[in-house]
Amino acid sequence: MAAVDFPNSPTVGYIYTTGDISRKWDGTTWSVIATTITGPTGATGPEILSATSPILWDSGTRILSFAGLNSILPTQTSNANKFLQTNGSTTSWADAAVSITNDTSTATTLYPLFTSSTSGTITAASVTSSKLKYTPSTGLLETSAITTTGALIVGGDLTVNGTTTTINATTLTVDDKNIELGSVAVPSDVTAQLGGITLKGASDKTFQWTSTGSNWASSENLDLVTTKVYKINNVEILSATKVLGITPTINATGFTLSGGTTAVAVTFAGGAAYTVSGTNAQTYTMPTAGGTLITGSSPTITTPQLQLETTARTTEGSVYWDSTYDILKIGDGTAAVSFYPFNINATAKTAAYTLTTTDYNTLVQMNGAFAFTINTSLSAAPAGTQINLLALTAGVSVTVTGITVYSTPGLKLRAQYSAATLICLASNVWLLTGDLSA
Numbered sequence: 378m379a380a381v382d383f384p385n386s387p388t389v390g391y392i393y394t395t396g397d398i399s400r401k402w403d404g405t406t407w408s409v410i411a412t413t414i415t416g417p418t419g420a421t422g423p424e425i426l427s428a429t430s431p432i433l434w435d436s437g438t439r440i441l442s443f444a445g446l447n448s449i450l451p452t453q454t455s456n457a458n459k460f461l462q463t464n465g466s467t468t469s470w471a472d473a474a475v476s477i478t479n480d481t482s483t484a485t486t487l488y489p490l491f492t493s494s495t496s497g498t499i500t501a502a503s504v505t506s507s508k509l510k511y512t513p514s515t516g517l518l519e520t521s522a523i524t525t526t527g528a529l530i531v532g533g534d535l536t537v538n539g540t541t542t543t544i545n546a547t548t549l550t551v552d553d554k555n556i557e558l559g560s561v562a563v564p565s566d567v568t569a570q571l572g573g574i575t576l577k578g579a580s581d582k583t584f585q586w587t588s589t590g591s592n593w594a595s596s597e598n599l600d601l602v603t604t605k606v607y608k609i610n611n612v613e614i615l616s617a618t619k620v621l622g623i624t625p626t627i628n629a630t631g632f633t634l635s636g637g638t639t640a641v642a643v644t645f646a647g648g649a650a651y652t653v654s655g656t657n658a659q660t661y662t663m664p665t666a667g668g669t670l671i672t673g674s675s676p677t678i679t680t681p682q683l684q685l686e687t688t689a690r691t692t693e694g695s696v697y698w699d700s701t702y703d704i705l706k707i708g709d710g711t712a713a714v715s716f717y718p719f720n721i722n723a724t725a726k727t728a729a730y731t732l733t734t735t736d737y738n739t740l741v742q743m744n745g746a747f748a749f750t751i752n753t754s755l756s757a758a759p760a761g762t763q764i765n766l767l768a769l770t771a772g773v774s775v776t777v778t779g780i781t782v783y784s785t786p787g788l789k790l791r792a793q794y795s796a797a798t799l800i801c802l803a804s805n806v807w808l809l810t811g812d813l814s815a
Contacts, residue, residue: 755801756780770793785813
């Protein structure tokens with residue numbers, strides 16, 4: 378090989394050509410940067426060294442090839458579409474990588490450059506500055522749209538910031554047990570207004586919350602399956618057969634409430650008047666609580682008969698029947714005032730007789746010269762209780778034992794047909810007044 382006479386003091390980057398070889402000065406050494414290869418003609422063109430040499434130069438395609446390359450490369454089985462890489466000491470096959478290039482003037486934001494290839498040749502490149510953005514300072518990869526024909530699996534939380542989220546699927550399955558709606562920064566009844574579920578159909582089928590009245594509103598009927606009921610505070614209110622646990626029956630003959638063996642009370646109270654009418658032209662109006670029953674005409678009460686309760690009451694206007702003494706009592710706000718019948722029962726005695734509680738508010742007649750006896754059996758009589766005495770013959774008197782009886786001038790009925798009245802003043806204290814004598 379002939380010696381090369383290099384120029385003295387070349388500048389960095391200077392190119393010096395001698396014959397078919399060009400060299401470049403890097404400040405320390407000369408490196409060959411181009412050469413013209415010639416040689417004998419082989420099967421595929423000009424060939425280096427000999428016709429059997431594995432190193433070939435095709436002048437037509439200007440490609441230098443090495444026929445024995447496959448024998449020295451790492452195995453290529455199952456490594457299609459991969460590229461050869463080195464770690465500085467060995468070579469291996471690696472998957473194709475996506476290069477990231479900064480195509481904006483903002484150094485903190487990078488946009489990926491995607492390439493696609495066929496048989497190792499790049500066929501297209503796409504800068505996604507309007508679609509995909511990577512921010513190194515936060516580690517976030519952002520996109521304005523994702524389209525996939527297969528499954529999209531998100532390993533962490535999924536946050537969607539947008540106006541509308543559309544899911545085109547037949548069935549939506551959610552493993553979480555609770556779905557929150559209206560979860561904005563500051564939730565309120567205003568932000569919750571008309572929130573809910575809308576099912577598209579011939580018309581929208583909605584289940585929405587409204588701030589007016591604080592109600593859930595349904596645009597459609599609600600139909601529970603058999604055996605299911607409506608409850609309030611876990612108490613059954615309405616089922617297919619009962620209202621508040623009572624079975625109502627409405628038919629051509631009337632309205633019936635039945636609650637098993639327990640009597641069912643129907644109460645009209647408060648609010649405007651209630652009107653009940655029937656085919657017999659009778660109309661009954663129930664006014665507000667505390668009023669009276671108003672009818673279109675006087676009603677006829679048949680079986681069961683109208684019956685007063687027997688529980689003692691002092692509330693003003695309350696009425697009850699004192700079954701112990703068979704008298705009517707009405708509360709005046711402090712006590713119960715007794716009302717005795719105008720027509721009293723009369724009984725005739727033909728022998729000495731001891732008065733009892735059954736004689737209250739009656740007329741006891743003595744037919745003979747015998748005595749009426751008053752003893753402690755009358756000690757529990759309520760104040761105001763009366764017993765009327767009549768002498769059908771002369772010689773009738775009153776005998777007192779164990780209690781106090783006031784009278785004047787004495788305890789005898791004066792003559793035949795004399796009458797007197799016993800009046801209870803207090804416990805164990807009575808007054809005998811009338812046609813008396815000493």
